[in-house]
Structure formats: structure tokens, C-alpha cells
Amino acid sequence: MTTENQTGGTGGAAGTASAAAGTVTDPAPADVGRTITLPAVGPGVGPGVGPAVGPEAPPGAPAPAVPRPEAALSVLDARNVSAWFGSHKVLERVSLTMPAGQVTALIGPSGCGKSTFLRILNRMHELVPIAALAGEVRLDGEDIYDRRKKIQDARKDIGMVFQKPNPFPAMSIYDNVVAGLKLTGVRASRDEKDELVERSLTSAGLWREVKDRLAQPGGGLSGGQQQRLCIARSLAVRPKVLLMDEPCSALDPTSTRVIEETMVELQKEVTIVIVTHNMQQAQRVSQQCAFFLAAQGTPGAIVEHGDTEAMFSEPQDERTYDYVNGRFG
Numbered sequence: 001m002t003t004e005n006q007t008g009g010t011g012g013a014a015g016t017a018s019a020a021a022g023t024v025t026d027p028a029p030a031d032v033g034r035t036i037t038l039p040a041v042g043p044g045v046g047p048g049v050g051p052a053v054g055p056e057a058p059p060g061a062p063a064p065a066v067p068r069p070e071a072a073l074s075v076l077d078a079r080n081v082s083a084w085f086g087s088h089k090v091l092e093r094v095s096l097t098m099p100a101g102q103v104t105a106l107i108g109p110s111g112c113g114k115s116t117f118l119r120i121l122n123r124m125h126e127l128v129p130i131a132a133l134a135g136e137v138r139l140d141g142e143d144i145y146d147r148r149k150k151i152q153d154a155r156k157d158i159g160m161v162f163q164k165p166n167p168f169p170a171m172s173i174y175d176n177v178v179a180g181l182k183l184t185g186v187r188a189s190r191d192e193k194d195e196l197v198e199r200s201l202t203s204a205g206l207w208r209e210v211k212d213r214l215a216q217p218g219g220g221l222s223g224g225q226q227q228r229l230c231i232a233r234s235l236a237v238r239p240k241v242l243l244m245d246e247p248c249s250a251l252d253p254t255s256t257r258v259i260e261e262t263m264v265e266l267q268k269e270v271t272i273v274i275v276t277h278n279m280q281q282a283q284r285v286s287q288q289c290a291f292f293l294a295a296q297g298t299p300g301a302i303v304e305h306g307d308t309e310a311m312f313s314e315p316q317d318e319r320t321y322d323y324v325n326g327r328f329g
């Protein structure tokens, strides 16, 4: 994993994204560079619903039955990412490589831009009308903000699980899992859906608990089970990367442990990026770690990154040492 919080140069791009119109203006002369034109947000899957299914899953195509082979695990690379809400700059030239098949934990005090960075990684930041961003995000070398790319494809490849479990409460457990397919009009036979539901729930560590009550409403599950249902819903469209924004913060310790175990298993099939305030959790589940900090009145930036064990045992920066030892934040 690498970071480059540069203070100059022309590597970044600056733009004010209007999600509705896809227009771009330049609010940050300091970040002169390539201008990103963001396509309008399509009618696909909205926040919290999981990734959309793109054209590579043609109508009627059978759900792939095997996990993604290890060789095909994906790397996500952010370069010189800056972000604004209106004129408020909240991220400053953040660069971070999130290695294939690993869990990368984003840590740091409240308000330093971790969630904003995470939302930029699957093009959710641009859903906020006043949001702007600069820089590049590459999935296996391909720019997810390339103007020829559909926003739905980025969401399909890069799924998101939120802090608060958000299944469709009245919808059955089964239908919650296949919701991503339905919302994007992908047809699948009953057998294909059955296989997909079992595989996704198994990967999310929920199959054994719910296999005999798939027709019951998702809202009837416990908080921890609902969160695993949301993970299954995201997995159903076979994302290459799974983003998790404090996925356990609303859960009890037992549910937290189960989700953490699920993450450890999941990294065999999907690259994971997690935002967490729980330092023990970061150490338990992640191999790579990035410490974000926004000093008074300045945008968030990465202070230190690297191997999780090393970051916690021998941090190079005094601020990292203080943070991981609970001295602030």
C-alpha cells in the first residue's frame, strides 16, 4: 500500500460534480489537472441497496456458482483524491492502494474524511449535490470515473455495507438477497436464484441460521443477522470490492465477532475496505491500515499507512502512536 499526500504537481483533477446534470466546474485552482466529467446518476440502485448489476450479467444468465478465483482478486487504487462539500475541502490529495484479497482498515478521529473517502471509492460521493472531487480511483487499473463508464458498473463492482443495517424490512430474506438483481431488471430462473441466495448467504455467514425461514421478512432478523443479510445482498452481484462503513458499530459484541469472522472468510473472494473506530477490530480483521487525520482547519489526509501489525506496534508518526493508544479521537 502506498500513499502520496502531495502538496503540488498536476497529477490530480478538480471538479464540482453535479450528480443530476453531470457538470463540472473547477473550485480548486491549486489542483489544476484533468477535469472529471461525471455522468448523471442513473436510475439504478441507490445508496444502501447494494451494487447494481451491469451489462456483463446478461438477462437470464445463470448466477456464477463459484467464488471469484484468488488470481482474479482486485486491487483498488486511489490517487491524489481531494474532496469538497461546497467550498469546504475535506480531503487533501489522498493516495492509497488497497491490495487484492486483503482487508484495508481506515482509521482516524471523527470528521477526518474516512467515510467521504470510502464513498468516493464507489462513486457515492457524487450523490451529494454540493459534493466535488478530484483525483483518480482505479479498479484493476481502470478509472471508475472514466466518462465512458456507467455509474452502475462501478456500484456493481464495488459494493457498500453501511453502519446501520438496512434490509428492506417487509421483504422476505430471500427477496432481500436477490433485490440487486430485481432492481436492475436482470432475469434469472428460480433455480439460479436459489443457488445465488444460498451461496451469498453462506458467504455472509447466515445460511445455516435462516435456511428454513427464507420466506420470512428481513426485518424480523436480529441486528447482526440483518447486517449479514445486507452483506449477502451486496455479495449477490459478485462485487470485486466490498466497502464497509463501521459495519459493527450498531451491533452487540457477539454479532460483531460473527461479522468479523465473516470478513476474514470473505477476503478470500473479495477485496475489503473497512472504516472502523474500533482499534481492536482494525487489528483483528485488517492486514493494511491507513490513519487519517484532519488537523484543525485543514482537510483530512493520510498521516501513516502500511502493515497493520507494524502500525500498531511500531508506528512511525507520533500522532499515529497517540491515536492507536487512545490518547485522542
Ligand SMILES: Nc1ncnc2c1ncn2[C@@H]1O[C@H](COP(=O)(O)OP(=O)(O)OP(=O)(O)O)[C@@H](O)[C@H]1O
Residues within 6 Å of the ligand: 085, 090, 108, 109, 110, 111, 112, 113, 114, 115, 116, 117, 128
Ligand atoms: N453531506 C455532507 N455535507 C456537508 N459536509 C459533509 C457531508 N458529509 C460529511 N461532511 C463533512 O465532511 C467532513 C468529513 O466527514 P466524514 O463523515 O467523511 O468523516 P469521518 O472521518 O468518516 O467521520 P466519522 O468517523 O465521524 O464518521 C466533516 O467535516 C463533515 O462535516
